[in-house]
Amino acid sequence: MRSHLVAGIWPRRFWAVFFAGAAAGAASYALLEHSPSRVIAQQPQQTAPTPDLAALAAEIETIKGRLPDQSHAMADVAYHFSNLWFAGQNEHWDLANFYCAETKSHLRWAVRIIPVRKDNAGQTIELEKILQAVENSPLKQLEDSIKARDTEAFEKAYRFTVEGCYSCHKAVDKPFLHPQIPKEPEARVINFDPKPDWPK
Numbered sequence: 001m002r003s004h005l006v007a008g009i010w011p012r013r014f015w016a017v018f019f020a021g022a023a024a025g026a027a028s029y030a031l032l033e034h035s036p037s038r039v040i041a042q043q044p045q046q047t048a049p050t051p052d053l054a055a056l057a058a059e060i061e062t063i064k065g066r067l068p069d070q071s072h073a074m075a076d077v078a079y080h081f082s083n084l085w086f087a088g089q090n091e092h093w094d095l096a097n098f099y100c101a102e103t104k105s106h107l108r109w110a111v112r113i114i115p116v117r118k119d120n121a122g123q124t125i126e127l128e129k130i131l132q133a134v135e136n137s138p139l140k141q142l143e144d145s146i147k148a149r150d151t152e153a154f155e156k157a158y159r160f161t162v163e164g165c166y167s168c169h170k171a172v173d174k175p176f177l178h179p180q181i182p183k184e185p186e187a188r189v190i191n192f193d194p195k196p197d198w199p200k
Helices: 002-033 036-042 053-066 070-089 093-113 127-136 138-148 151-171
Strands: 116-118 124-126
Touching: 070 093, 070 138, 070 151, 093 127, 093 138, 124 127, 127 138, 127 151, 138 151
Parallel strands: none
Antiparallel strands: 116 124
């Protein structure tokens, strides 16, 4: 009796599972056939238009003409470096740290604009190597003096950096750009007092 029931039920279960699996497979195939990726893959590939090299060259020249030159970047260096002196003199070390970092950042920007120059004799001057020397010695001493909040060390490092800047100017045949200790800050709106009375 039991074996007869099992024999009768088994075929029905088998065919039910079989047909359910077949239906699921057919549905999956239909979905894959009409999926967006499949449709896109079946579409004819369009070739990119050939670039107009003359137009690209003209566009590059236009962009280059809109970029700042090295003197612009160096004017920013002078701005931040001048303010740095007064921040240090007033022992406003947070402000000094800011102006020191901006000086370093804008020096790097200037070198990215023109990494290599020619001197009057036609010799190649690699400005990146000069900048590395400035960063590793005078600017490093400046950063250390600011971290130590040492006014005397700051003044020495600042003067040493001024000398380093002038050495770079002479190396690229621009000795007439002779930096000095600034007599007044470039920023008129910044208060160099670390504990200003205003605003309260």
